[in-house]
Amino acid sequence: MNDVAVLGAGMHPWGKWGRSFVEYGTAAARAALADAGIGWQDVRSVVGADTVRGGYPGYVAGATFARALGWQGARVTSVYAACASGAQAIDTARAQILAGMAEVVLVVGADSAPKGFFAPAGGDRPDDPDWLRFRLLGATNPAYFGLYARRRMALHGDTTDDFAQVKVKNAAAGALNPYARYRTAVSARQVASSPVVADPLRLLDICATSDGGAALVLSSMAYARRHGAGVPVRIRAVSTVTPTYPRTVLDLPDIATDSAVAVDPPALGFGESIARAAYEEAGLGPDDLSLAEVYDLSTALELQWYEDLGLCGPGEGAKLLREGATALGGRIPVNASGGLASFGEAVPAQAVAQVCELTWQLRGTAGERQVAGARAGMTANQGLFGHGSAVVAVR
Known part of the structure; x- marks a missing residue:
């Protein structure tokens, strides 16, 4: 190893x-x-x-x-x-x-x-799809978070209440974390009554920007x-893989490009590829994990990570959530730190912070949010322009 x-x-x-x-x-x-x-x-x-x-x-x-x-x-x-x-x-x-x-x-x-919300930094960059998304489509980050959410609703039957329950779960964990920005539990009703930002997502479905x-x-x-x-x-594995052709536009969810309509999609989605590479290097699988820290830019995206990490089958993320499996005390707690729902984005720090949480959990020093008997954990997120990100830590 x-x-x-x-x-x-x-x-x-x-x-x-x-x-x-x-x-x-x-x-x-x-x-x-x-x-x-x-x-x-x-x-x-x-x-x-x-x-x-x-x-x-x-x-x-x-x-x-x-x-x-x-x-x-x-x-x-x-x-x-x-x-x-x-x-x-x-x-x-x-x-x-x-x-x-x-x-x-x-x-x-x-x-x-x-x-x-984050906007592209550094002036005009017409060769940057992030810049093009903002300038040509007017699509801020929450706009495509909303597209992902609508896609899950159409394909898998997810509901706005499912999304709200992700926030409820993560806020409950974040309330126990002294490093979190937001340390107050919230109810599903509070999520549902917060302002709409990018239908169907509301303000409390979307993470903040933070220091x-x-x-x-x-x-x-x-x-x-x-x-x-x-x-x-x-640290047993780090995955930094890139997407597989014909996935060429990552900023928007599965919107067809010339290559996408002419060529069969890859066998694995990008998130699945990130996780697969980490599992293979670590010599572990989803059943070996005690917990996971994932990139919950929005509540709907967290559900997608459940599936990409193999914690459940395709389309079963909401079911796993409803069963309580991903909450503190559940079979496979996800975002025991409180996630970005409780922290917000501090872009270069967040993947490091995820490993800090795994470290404290695997040491058994996470206090009130401790996952009992934690032996192995995984982080996952992805960066603009095809940057994979997953880390496997063990004790």
Whole structure:
């Protein structure tokens, strides 16, 4: 197994603090170092997940965080993969460790998000499908969240109450998480009475944009043993796969392109491909998981992840939810952290934060939201332009 150890995990609480992303990332990094029981001087590499909204420092996040912590000669790497940036940063750190380039690597992601829904940053980019979606279709992110929701309703019979129950479940978990932005339970009635944003989705069906930071200290297994880490949480697999032809337009849900109508669709959807690659590398399957952290940009999208991860069959996501299987205390809790429903998006930090949650759960230190007997967990999300993102951690 190509395992690497998770020595430390740290976060800066999510919110709308109005300060630099550097402050959030530095706080998370120091918390992760303290959790690992090592000093900043022991770190030999820093991998930063980039933010395009932080100006030049955001584009060179590895060096930005190394400078903020105090130059000490460590190598630096900066990674951008949209919402998958954190997972790519973890994968880069893992590769450096397995290649013998560094025994201890610090991974940091942080963001200071603008108010309102995300819009493309960096001016006109006519070769960018995200920019084209906004400019030509006027489709903000919630617009295509709504399209996904309508598709599930048409194909699988999902209802708006099913979507609302996802929010109810995640808000209940988030109320127990000190790092979450929203720490108040909500009812299905409150979801149903919130304003419509993109029919059929309402305000409480859609995640906010947030400030926040997360960090991990990863090491070789040999270093972890020398450090006296006992049996640490281990990263067993990272999936960063790309889509399979003819999927060429990922920003909108299964809208036909010339290639899509001329060629049979791939055997696996993109989310399924992300999960399959992670399972194959880890040597595990859905039945081995104790919990999962998935990318709930909207309530409907969480249901799709249930199916993509193989937690249930196609079209059975709502059924799994209704059975209580994905709630705390259920057979396979999903988003025990509270998910993006409780945190909001801090783009380069969220995939790192997902692994922080797995780490605390697998250690048995997640407090009131602890999943009993947790032994293996998986994260999943995806980034713009075909960036896959899944991490499998075990104890």
